Amino acid sequence: MMEVVIAVAIGVLGGSGVWLVLRPRTFQVIMGLALLAYAVNLFIFSMGSLSIGKEPIIKPGVPPDLLNYTDPMPQALVLTAIVISFATTALFLVVLLASRGLTDSDHVDGREEEP
Amino acid sequence: MRDVLDAAMPQLVAVPILLPLAAAAFMLLFDESRRQWKAIVNVAATIAGLLVAVALLTWTNRHEGIAAIGVHLPGNWHVPFGIVLVADRLAALMLVLTGIVGLASVLFSLARWHRSGVHYHTLFQIQLMGVNGAFLTGDLFNLFVFFEVMLAASYGLLLHGSGSVRVRAGLKYIAFNLLASSLFLVGVALLYGITGTLNFADMAQKVPHVPTADRGLLHAGAAILAIAFLAKAATWPLNFWLAPAYSAAAAPVAAAFVILSKVGTYAVLRLWPLLVSAEAGTALQFGADALVYGGLATLAFGMVAMLASQQLRRLAAYSLVISSGTLLAAIGIGGANLIGGALYYLMGSTLASCALFLLVELIERAREMEPLPPLRADETDHLPFYLEQSENVDDEAVDDRSLIGRAIPAATAFLGLAFAACALMIAGFPPLSGFLAKFAMLTAALEPAPGAGDSIGAARWALLGLLLVSGLLVTIALSRAGVRHFWLPQSSPPPRLRVIECAPIAALIVGCAVLTVRAEPMLRYARGAAEGVIAPADYITAVLAAAPKPGPNSAGR
Numbered sequence: 001m002m003e004v005v006i007a008v009a010i011g012v013l014g015g016s017g018v019w020l021v022l023r024p025r026t027f028q029v030i031m032g033l034a035l036l037a038y039a040v041n042l043f044i045f046s047m048g049s050l051s052i053g054k055e056p057i058i059k060p061g062v063p064p065d066l067l068n069y070t071d072p073m074p075q076a077l078v079l080t081a082i083v084i085s086f087a088t089t090a091l092f093l094v095v096l097l098a099s100r101g102l103t104d105s106d107h108v109d110g111r112e113e114e115p
Numbered sequence: 116m117r118d119v120l121d122a123a124m125p126q127l128v129a130v131p132i133l134l135p136l137a138a139a140a141f142m143l144l145f146d147e148s149r150r151q152w153k154a155i156v157n158v159a160a161t162i163a164g165l166l167v168a169v170a171l172l173t174w175t176n177r178h179e180g181i182a183a184i185g186v187h188l189p190g191n192w193h194v195p196f197g198i199v200l201v202a203d204r205l206a207a208l209m210l211v212l213t214g215i216v217g218l219a220s221v222l223f224s225l226a227r228w229h230r231s232g233v234h235y236h237t238l239f240q241i242q243l244m245g246v247n248g249a250f251l252t253g254d255l256f257n258l259f260v261f262f263e264v265m266l267a268a269s270y271g272l273l274l275h276g277s278g279s280v281r282v283r284a285g286l287k288y289i290a291f292n293l294l295a296s297s298l299f300l301v302g303v304a305l306l307y308g309i310t311g312t313l314n315f316a317d318m319a320q321k322v323p324h325v326p327t328a329d330r331g332l333l334h335a336g337a338a339i340l341a342i343a344f345l346a347k348a349a350t351w352p353l354n355f356w357l358a359p360a361y362s363a364a365a366a367p368v369a370a371a372f373v374i375l376s377k378v379g380t381y382a383v384l385r386l387w388p389l390l391v392s393a394e395a396g397t398a399l400q401f402g403a404d405a406l407v408y409g410g411l412a413t414l415a416f417g418m419v420a421m422l423a424s425q426q427l428r429r430l431a432a433y434s435l436v437i438s439s440g441t442l443l444a445a446i447g448i449g450g451a452n453l454i455g456g457a458l459y460y461l462m463g464s465t466l467a468s469c470a471l472f473l474l475v476e477l478i479e480r481a482r483e484m485e486p487l488p489p490l491r492a493d494e495t496d497h498l499p500f501y502l503e504q505s506e507n508v509d510d511e512a513v514d515d516r517s518l519i520g521r522a523i524p525a526a527t528a529f530l531g532l533a534f535a536a537c538a539l540m541i542a543g544f545p546p547l548s549g550f551l552a553k554f555a556m557l558t559a560a561l562e563p564a565p566g567a568g569d570s571i572g573a574a575r576w577a578l579l580g581l582l583l584v585s586g587l588l589v590t591i592a593l594s595r596a597g598v599r600h601f602w603l604p605q606s607s608p609p610p611r612l613r614v615i616e617c618a619p620i621a622a623l624i625v626g627c628a629v630l631t632v633r634a635e636p637m638l639r640y641a642r643g644a645a646e647g648v649i650a651p652a653d654y655i656t657a658v659l660a661a662a663p664k665p666g667p668n669s670a671g672r
Contacts, residue, residue, distance in 0.1 A: 021294065026286065033293050040297045040304075047308035074307070077256055081300055084263045088296070091270055092289050099286050102279040108286065 006046050013039035026096045026106050030089065037085035041078050048074035120174050127174075128187035128202045128251060130167045131210055134160055135244035142237045150236075154225055157236035161221050164243060165214030172207040176640060183647075184657035186253070191663045195317040199253030199658055204644035205458070209250040209381055212462060215626065216374045216469045217243050219619035223473050224367035226616045231276040231365070238275070242268035242371065249378050253658055255303050255313045258382065262299065262347075266292050269375060272368045273360060284363035291356045295346040302340030309333050316658035319389040319651060337390055341402060344386075347379030349439045351413040357436060358420070362428035366476030369431070370469045376435050377465060380442045384454070387446070388649045403447050407574045410444030411581055413437075418585040421592040427475040430596055431468060434541045437585055438464040444578050445556060451649060452562065455642030456555030462637065463548040463630050467540035470623035474533050477612060477620075478600050481530060526612045529621075531601045536624045538593035543586045548630035553582055555638060 013035050020032025048071035056072035058064050100106050120127075138160035142153045175183045185202040188194070202210075221239060229235045245265025252258050270292075273285045307313055309329050310321040325333050346353040357376070361369050383406070391402065417436035424430045438461070445457035536547065543549040560575045630637055647653060 021290070029290055033290065036294070036297050040300045043301055044304040047304040073313075074304070077304075077307070080256070080260065084260070085293075085296075088263070088267060088270075088289070088293055091267065092286075092293065095270070095274065095282060095286050095289060098274075098277075099279075099282045102282050108290075109283070 010039050010042050044074050044078045125187045128185045128200045131247040135240040139237045139240035147233050153236040161218045168210035168214045171202050172211050175204045175207045181653045181657045186661040195314045200251045201253040204647050206250045212465050213246050213374050220367040220371040222619045226613045228365050228367050238268045238271040273364050276365045281363045284359045288360040295343045298339050299343035302336050305336030315389050316655040319655050344379045344382040349376050349436050350409045351416040358429050358432040361432040370472040373469045384446050389651050406447030410440050411577050413440030414581050418588040422588050431471045434468050451646045452559035454645035456559050458641035459638050460552035466623045466626045467537050470620050471537040473620050533620050540627050542589040547627050551634050
């Protein structure tokens with residue numbers, strides 16, 4: 001059940017992200033990129049096999065293998081990925097504002113469509 | 116010298132990453148008005164990085180087999196768990212190319228470009244760090260991190276000089292690369308989920324033991340990862356971003372970006388034989404067709420695009436696409452001789468493309484096709500707010516005393532000869548090394564396939580044909596541009612060039628000539644590098660055998 005919920009969440013986030021990235025306005029693109037980053041982060045997280053109550057802290061008497069503990073590695077990876085995607089999204093936001101200031105338009109091409 | 120190099124060895128591998136990082140951090144301490152100091156630090160760090168890269172290359176060239184692979188454990192952990200930096204022949208070669216391209220670009224920028232924005236030198240060093248790290252790293256996640264370091268710096272450098280053209284091009288470049296990074300992460304996560312490791316060498320050992328039921332997922336992960344690399348390597352149809360971005364960038368930035376498109380190619384060349392090595396059984400030929408035909412399509416696209424281009428900058432950008440296509444097709448077809456020839460081609464084409472990007476700026480300035488580059492004082496567009504604070508920088512008075520050279524009287528002759536040399540290199544005609552590289556590749560492509568290479572027999576002939584036709588089309592495109600820029604009656608006085616701008620171009624072309632004269636040892640080295648990559652047994656053994664150094668407290672354990 002948990003797997004299904006996570007998979008649906010990743011799918012919805014990823015699908016919405018792709019749709020928004022293909023939109024013509026810069027703000028929609030940046031929201032799409034943010035949603036895609038969330039989808040990817042959840043995906044990395046779920047690669048460490050989802051489980052409840054198996055925190056990766058070794059208890060005496062329990063053999064230290066992946067049957068008894070969850071894999072801590074994807075959690076470390078996802079932390080790095082979150083920081084990097086956050087930083088690059090912030091940088092993209094600055095460029096977005098610069099583009100808005102230079103072209104007086106929030107269209108990705110810098111030109112409004114002809115009505 | 117030999118002893119010093121051997122003694123420094125495992126640690127020397129980390130220097131190409133640490134040195135630019137330290138230089139970048141150090142330069143942040145200066146105020147932007149002390150640009151002279153930053154320039155000195157930047158040039159010094161770039162030269163030192165190049166020297167270290169040459170030292171690594173000398174070391175790998177001197178040893179044989181496993182001994183020629185330098186493995187450094189920065190965290191001093193056991194191998195599959197900690198970070199690994201690996202310098203083998205291919206990595207050392209790429210480091211040297213990065214150093215040469217970086218040095219040429221930074222010297223060129225001293226004439227004027229480094230004054231047209233803030234933090235140019237810092238971003239430049241960070242980009243060098245990212246590129247060097249991507250070449251040296253031995254695990255998948257650090258490859259991602261160094262890709263991101265490199266890309267983050269490249270976003271800043273692409274916007275250097277500002278102006279609405281750059282910002283618009285930058286917006287798309289960033290959006291595209293963020294998407295590619297998402298795919299990269301998905302691929303990394305899938306491969307980790309299946310093999311349980313991120314280390315290249317460890318993964319290469321685990322891939323053959325992946326159960327058949329998981330093969331599909333493994334292939335999906337590898338394919339998604341490859342899409343991210345191929346997008347970076349400008350493979351058709353994922354290369355629409357390259358020409359607008361590279362032709363909008365300032366000339367020294369575009370020249371430095373030449374090495375960026377080679378990082379994607381390098382990643383494919385490094386990872387594909389490791390993951391699809393001979394032991395991998397059913398995965399043996401996975402992806403070969405995609406690489407070969409993708410590369411051939413890229414080559415065809417590049418030459419048609421070059422024929423269709425009018426601007427010199429776009430010509431230079433599409434010459435990169437042609438180079439990427441040639442390399443990818445050669446990698447896909449495989450064989451040590453062909454890939455060795457392709458690596459030799461990579462050396463020459465990198466230097467020539469870099470020189471062409473620098474030259475284009477001088478030619479366009481000479482012909483006044485374009486007004487002065489958008490220095491801040493000349494900029495009619497209003498600037499984004501984050502540049503306003505550096506208003507106190509004086510554009511002309513600061514640097515001219517030391518950097519301005521005398522006007523070269525034969526400026527036009529220099530431009531014409533340099534352009535002709537670049538055209539010969541890129542088109543692959545004698546006497547420069549482009550011809551020898553193509554000759555080596557064509558000879559290797561016609562060799563009988565060692566194994567069951569029937570499926571790519573047609574691809575060999577296609578590569579042969581496309582390489583020859585691309586030489587013709589590139590010649591047409593470049594000579595047409597040359598005629599238009601050099602042979603038309605010229606009303607303006609001959610251009611004034613500065614020595615600091617001409618020296619890097621001249622040095623790059625001399626580099627091409629050296630590649631030609633010393634072709635035999637260079638080809639031998641390239642072939643050695645190719646052998647080390649496509650038969651990665653030595654690489655795997657060397658990485659897995661690296662033992663952490665005992666610490667002061669670990670004796671009792």
